[in-house]
Amino acid sequence: MIDNPYYTHEFHGDYELISIGRLDLEEGGSIPDCQLAVATFGTLNEAKDNAILVTTWYSGTHQVWRENYIGTDHALNPDEYFIVVIDQIGSGLSTSPHNASGANAELTMSKFPRVRIGDDVVAQERLLREHFGIERLQLVVGGSMGAQQTYEWAVRFPDKVRRAAPIAGTAQNTPHDFLFAQVLCEAITSDPGFNGGEYASNADVVEGLKRHARIWAVMGFSTEFWKQEVWRALEFHTKEEFLEGFLEPYFTAMDPNDLLCMAWKWQHGDVARNAEGDLAAALGRITAPMFVMPINEDMFFPVRDCRAEQEMVKGSELRVIDDVLGHLALFAVAPTYMPQVDRHLGELLARPA
Amino acid sequence: MIDNPYYTHEFHGDYELISIGRLDLEEGGSIPDCQLAVATFGTLNEAKDNAILVTTWYSGTHQVWRENYIGTDHALNPDEYFIVVIDQIGSGLSTSPHNASGANAELTMSKFPRVRIGDDVVAQERLLREHFGIERLQLVVGGSMGAQQTYEWAVRFPDKVRRAAPIAGTAQNTPHDFLFAQVLCEAITSDPGFNGGEYASNADVVEGLKRHARIWAVMGFSTEFWKQEVWRALEFHTKEEFLEGFLEPYFTAMDPNDLLCMAWKWQHGDVARNAEGDLAAALGRITAPMFVMPINEDMFFPVRDCRAEQEMVKGSELRVIDDVLGHLALFAVAPTYMPQVDRHLGELLARPA
Structure with missing residues (x-):
């Protein structure tokens, strides 16, 4: 375990740590x-x-x-709904490599086991049921890896999911996406300071984390984001300033092993595991009204891939979000982003289910 | 200077080394x-x-x-035309960091000066004129960085270029493309074996070169290339085999400093330098009939960017190549690729000019 001030209430406001006890993992071992x-x-x-359950993305938490x-x-109106955001395993807030201690001490740092999207969903279902007494959800919604979890929920627990909205993510990770995440991982693990995962501080891996951030710059935003210099809206004067003042500090604050834990999970997301590898059969189990919501400028969850899955979900609709930021539109920076998300989620919540 | 067997006739067939004497460089210094x-x-x-002049791309030579x-x-029919392919400075065959010796000994390895697209074009023009007595070209054509040189030729020497065909490249490098090339560079320079450019062999930088190859896997091909497993047509059985059997050996054979020399040049390509930063004015100088030929699945020279420039070239046409390989369609692997290129170039060559 190492101390990292980023994963605290100071940066993440109010949240509660809730134990669900022992979690046996799909890849073997347990937490x-x-x-x-x-x-x-x-x-x-x-x-x-x-x-309503909200699931979280790679590097993101409930805070965004x-x-x-x-x-x-x-x-997502708290006057009407009870909205539960559950940070994923490996997020740095939930049980993660960098904070494994006490009963989890043997899982610390490089010894953390491999966790799958399905493990998160099983853990979330147990938490909602045992801690809150929630047996059914009006909606499951999440972006990117949160979309992976959303699909997994809808396939694995069709009776518990009344509506589902995967944003900018897929049910079965694509090979291109796998390779992209691999490149992200290698940017971190190739830093000599990473030391096989046994560093003393994330600061030891700062060069690898910066390279990781700059790869996000290339794939996370769209070509047009950079051409139109959309970062000026965030009050930076050059793209270098934007990188050094925004993307790099965003990622260098984080824990390398935590990011790698999430990246492995992202790479291996696949609801077809619930149907002996048959993606269509898995998606065919979904009964919830579903809006599949890709972002039109997304470089690695392109609309094409999302549409192909959406067409396998009966009664679903494709709702494309228009945003020049690309995948990282999820940060909700563009003033036109949330009105689109709200309109789609509002219409979905109005659907009988 | 170091010995690298890749940059030999064994791998590159017949070619001639022609000296153009001293070349003063835009960034200062000279070769x-x-x-x-x-x-x-x-x-x-x-x-x-x-x-006809053919210009070469990053990592590519006359051989492809x-x-x-x-x-x-x-x-490009040698029965009809005299076709001259000139390998760019830094290509490893022409004067490059790894082979700088003799009169160029002071430029060896990390001491190699920065070279610009304009330097190559000036060098090529001199070679064609002084060595072959060629004053005018029926066509200048090149892909990627070769497209950058093609645009530079058409802007800088409008009277010498009768027709021009930039394939999968831009006249002014985009900020996204700059960042992409930067990520490629960092994959190499972050390898401890790179040693600030003073390695004993490219084998010392093999891990960095492999990371560089895997970043190409993500950006060089399209998402759909991976999804459709198009690499099976090259007789590989898994995407990992394709990476390890094709992309990685392709790049690990090359010289790191040579790649970095080309990458810097690529990043800083900009014909607007010929018109005090005014891109429209620079492109407005082009008199040659021009076919701008982007590849529809290109991840980093998207059709959108190529079209924006094409619209500034009077009398030009946009000819989009359909190829699921994305940028690396340039390797001409798909059986449908060359027929498209040949049709466009054939029509262009048939134009009065």
Whole structure:
């Protein structure tokens, strides 16, 4: 375990650490005391049927949802719904390589086991049921790796998911996406300071984390984002300033092993595992009304890939988000982004289910 | 200087090294004895007016043109034209960091000066004029960095270029492309074996070169290339085999400093330098009929960027090549690729000019 000030309430506001006990993992082994960081908004009604689950993306936590997606002026309205954001395993807030201690001490750092999207979803289902008494969700929604979890929920627990909205992500990771995530991992692991995962501080891996950030610059945004110098809207004067003042500090604050844990999970996301490798059969199990919401300028979850899956989900709709930021439109920086998300989620929540 | 068996006739067939003497460089300094590797096909006629110049791309040489683009069954027909392929400075065949010796000994390895696209074009023009007596070209054609040189030729020497065909490249490098090339450079320079450019052998930098290859895997091909497993057509059984059997050996054979020399040049390509930074003014100087030929699945020279420039060239046409390989369609692997290139170049060569 190492101390990293980024994964604290100072940076992530209110959240609660909830233990679900021992979590056996698909790849073998287990987490003896799996703790999930949970931020909630609104009030669970007596029938316990007004809950929405939000799942999180690579490097992202509940905080970006709190700041941008959730509020009385949004479809994710805490006056109406009990909104539960659960940070994924490896996020740095929930049980993760860098914070494994106590009962999890044997899993610390490079010894952390491989975790799959399905492990997260099983853990989340248990938490919602055992801790909150929630048996059914009005909506599961998440972006990127959160979309992977959303699909997994809808396939694995069709009776518990009344509606689902995977944003900018796929049910079965594509080979290109696998290779992209591999390049991200190698930027980190190739730093001599990484030391096979046994560094003393994330600062030891700062060069690898910066390279990792700059690869995100190439793939996370669109070619047009850079051409139009959209970063000027964030009050930077040059693209170098934007990299050094935004993307690099964003990632260098994080823990390398935590990022690698999430990256492996991202690479291996595949709902077809629930149907002996048959993607169409797995997606055919989905009964929830689903809006599949890719971002039109996304470089690595292109609309084409999302549409191919959406067409396998009966009764689903493709709702393309227009945003020049590309994948990282998920940061909700463009003023035109949240109105689109709210409109789609609002219409989905209005659907009988 | 170091010995690298890749940059030999064994791998690159017949070519001639032609010295153009001292080349003063735009960024300052000079190459005392600038030698260009030249492969020719066909016969220069008495009027010396049947010449075509082919310029080369990052990591590519005349060899890929010889094997795929040039022949009596192609638009680049040596029965009709005298086709001159000039390998760019830094290519490893022409004067380059790894082979700088003799009069160029002071430029060896990390001491090699920065070279610009304009330097190559000035060198090529001098070579064609002084060595072959060629004053005017029927066509200048090149892909990627070769497209950068093609644009530079058409802007800088409008009276010498009768027709021009930039394939999969831009006249002014985009910021996204700059960042992509930077990530490629960092994959190499971050390898401890790189040693600031003073390695004993490219084998010392093999890990960095492999990372560089795998970044090409993500950006050089399209998402759909990987999804459709197009690499199976090259008789590989898994994408890992394709990486390890094709892309990695392709790049690990090369010299790191040579690649970095080309990458810097690529990053800083900009014909607007000929018109005080005014891109429209620079492109407005082009008088040659021009076919701008982007590849529809290109991840980093997208059609959108190529079209924006094409629209600034009067009388030009946009001819989009359909190829799922993306940028690396340039390797001419798909059986449908060369017929498109030949059709466009054939039509262009048939235009009065």
